[in-house]
Amino acid sequence: MFKFTKLKYLNNLNKSLGSNNEVLKNISRSLKTTSTKHFTNDEIKTSKYTTFEEMTAIRRIEAQKSLLVQVNSENSHKELCSYCSQFGKLKSSFYYNLSEELNFILLEFDEISGCNEALRSSSFNEDNPAIPVISPFLWFKARDTNKPKSVNQNKEMPHLIHQTIKCLDENKLYDILSSAESIDDQILILHRLTQLNDLGLRIRYLAGHQLEMALNGMFPNIQACLFGSSVNGFGKLGCDLDLILRLNDNYKTISGSRLIYHTKMSRLNGRSQTQRQMEVIGDLMHIFLPAINNVRKILNARVPIIKYNHECLDLDIDFSMSNMTGFYMSELLYLYGEIDERVRPLVFCLRKWASLVGLTNSSTPGRWITNFSLTVMVLFFLQNIKKPILPSMSVLIKSATPNDIRVTEDNINCTFLRDLNKLSFKTENVESLHHLLLQFFEFYSTFNFQQNGISLIEGRPITKPDHSAIWITNPLEPLLNVSKNVSYEELEKLKMETRNAAWILESTIEKNKDPSSWGLMSLFQSKKRIVKPEMFFKSRLVDVTDLFKDDSIKDYDKISYKNTAIKSTVKQIQKTTQREISKFMKNI
Template identity: 35%
Template sequence: MCLKYLVYKRALCGEVSLPFGFPQNRNAIFPRSHRTVNVCACAYFNSTMAASFGVCRLPMSGSGKFIKLCHGAVPQTQRRLATSTSALPSRTEKQASTAAKGSASFQAIQEERREQAERSVLISCPAKINENKFLDELTKHGTIDKHFFYNSYGTYAVVEFSSRESIASLKESTNIPAVQHEAAVPFKSRLLALKQTGSGSHPVPNFQDQSPPSINDLIKLLSEQDSIDEQLQCLTKALELSEENISLRFLVCSLLRDIAGAYFPECIIRPFGSTVNSFGKLGCDLDMFLDLDGIYASNQKTQGSGLSMEYQVKRGASERVVTQSILSVIGECVDKFGPGCVGVQKILQARCPLVRFAHQPSGFPCDLTANNRVAMKSSELLFLYGTLDPRVRQLVFSVRCWARVHAITSSIPGAWITNFSLTVMVLFFLQQRSPAILPTLDQLMELAGPSDKCVIEGNDCTIVSDVSKITMQNNTDTLLKLLQEFFEFYGNFPFKKSSINIRKGKEEIKPETSPLYIQNPFEITLNISKNVNATQLERFVVLCRESAWLLQQGEVLNRSSNQTADSVPAWGFAALLLPSVTSGAGVKSRRKKKLEPASSRIKNLLDSLKIKGGDTAAKKGSANLRR
């Protein structure tokens, strides 16, 4: 019996195939009288293994079926398995996840996250939720792989089940709320609300922080570090998207896909930009696009009989018109039927039509476009560069933080430099090092294999996906040196005549008269910084020169000895985030100053006269004012 059990167990896990003549039905192996005992043993075995391996999940394709048998027979044992697995320390999980993602391709990581999101639900919870009771209730429907709580217009929980069947079971036991004086839209999404009756004392769950630290807290944190290199590393950890935040972003895409799927069942809503390119900061927007390419690809089928079947479809005057129509309808559905989606705007006449809205349960500002595959390829390129050397991300995070503090960049569209443009400028600088820290885009294209070939709307967007093919040069520059020389590089860059081109990795003559010309990596006829005017470029150059000069001063470079337990003077990179940097460079702030009352202005004038000319000049000034 034990031998048969072990063989059958390994077969379920996909490790072996059942031998010829071996019973294919588990009932023939486990008689009814022994089945409960064996299932209990299996549950114990699985829970023990889960505790041993932590949250490092092994690729056992058949384990889901086996766990379902355990769940059906002994729910209490299964509940303990689920709760103990999801409650294990997260450090091992994060290390294993980071190591795995470092070697996986961009597409593989996105598909894994998307699949996890489809097995997840978002639940609005009472403010004082009993976590143990909450998990006990949910594990009635299946095994929970992981969960976390956060605050955004209330308390929310993200729960990832091990199978989609668990979500179907949960939705079957969920009710449409009864509302008074209003009517509920009966759209059954995976955004749920948990109601709790009664109260009592119980431990409050740990809440994941979904917002970045304030600039004052960040300056204080950086000032406590021992070197500028440590400051830049610390800043990256403080600002980067957490695993939980990325999971929530993919879940929002999945929830939105449930709405769009009513019209296009095979569509996918994919995040792009900061969410996936490894340079995302806590609090950044969620950019998504409606991917319909899979539908078109699946239609290209031929039959040996010479006959083929086609769908009857509506036709539009152009692809842009069709895109506008699709986004208009999806936007209307999000507005009318999407729970938690507020402030929906359909901006269909933009160069890239989009639907903009806020997703209140997550707190994310969202932009939805359609078939924006070039932007997705740009995200993949940045992700690839970010994985090649840790200094890349650390320098990008630091420069972008510095730029935001001094109003070089902004979340509001305008004539200033965008985060994407600034990131490309950092990449270009790192290509200029000797030896180069990053390869050029042309070099990444040369290393690409046949499966990497990608042409989008006539643009060659091919890049290598296998990172192991890329040979990195031995550059040992410190982050301090890179930061100093970044400011010096762009403080003296010939912007009037030269353009920035990471495809070639060298300066080129500007093809147009825009103050700042940065060639789009894939759509090579476009300037991604065309919006930047001469004033904003000059602000950037002056602040670069001021920051380069400050990093040469001893009082900035070295940590001050005049510090107490409660106060550490800002030094190093933290000193570059102070408002005095802007005023020291003689750069006007974009922020409007408050106009002082007339009495205060007169008092300041009198004080200045006293300083310049003594008491006599002050008296003359007072007499003039009285007249």
């Protein structure tokens, strides 16, 4: 798929990220052992797929077997493992730090029973007046110097894996990209160094498990369902966590049981009941749960949510109690990412480019394209090239089995094939990432947005149903446009930037004397735009005094009138307007 021939790249990688970084070692190892430049039919993934539900189940179990322990430094690893091994066999351990004072080790036990035993054996701080709460977040107390040191020398200790949960420094990333041998290599490196890693996924599921543990006594069927970029395979390091808190899922009827729990019916309607439940849970989190800070309730939004920050994970989290549509949408995107291994690197590259040229703005909602819309556009493009890489969603729907039927409480049909091992679609496309990237820019620079809409369901352009600037069909709710917020100005900017990118990419295929200005670097760091939207759209920000200049009023004198009565009336209006403007200008 890709190869590197220069030792310089690996040296730069080690200098930039540090020799102890486990991800770095894995990348270096894979780069040394691969040799082919382009994808071939044999290289396209043929192994057994892991379904979204299987992946979710695996990660949930990992969270149930894990503890996050605050330690003095990574040097505490051996002593911590020695102490915890008395509760059960340890499977893995991860280290990260948020600052010099905040160091954490995530320990995973081989069995859930070992983790539970460690929690039962843990105590509370007698000097802290706070109410005791059990959670998977602990700190490792210094050893009592009066007691003999107990170390289980015979116990096998897991290797400590160093991973970061923070985004890589932009300058370091660019240094690494500039040392690559080809644009294909750059795209793959960008993906590998910015994607959400194993530790990032583990701590996100641990955050969900914390809520389940806290509320399990009252709600035995509670489940924190993660969705969005954290689980759909398109999440980057540091991305926010979205989860749906379900209180009444997985009811189990015990055969032959005649004892039935009393429950309390609410007199509130569905939305009001959800808002009240979230308000109470938000208060519990804010008052009692450790490491949860800055809880904000946004309950009057279209979808009520609670936002909070987790200080041990350096993570911003949103949770709702809405229907499962978002969860199934994440599953759909995950499946498309699994079908072909070129999909995710291409999406990561295009998201990075769109952010740098100002097409997307993930921090603030507005009239621009969202990352979700951009991802759908990439998938749609891969459905529409000469040799399609991805099937239409209608193929997934037609291939669905009775086990794939999913309908939300709002009667939204989310049925499609879940097991890709049963998918009959096979691609014959063996093009490189570089050529796919160039084709993406060419595809959308000439796409007829005025007449056509984008539909993953059909897998081809459809007639646009309304006059929105861009129509992108919601794959699970076909009557909705996920890009309804995009303005015509942003559409023109999209077309211009794709034209620019296509020209730049074709002009800088090979390395030149300046390694920082070729390939992706020319896209990401180019400050000279070939065409600027300002050439066609004037800025909305104007000086209010420009609206009331005398020159615009004097223009009335140049107009000739056949009817003298009208001329007299216009002049009278002009004098009155000038007086009103003068009063207004004095007051501003």
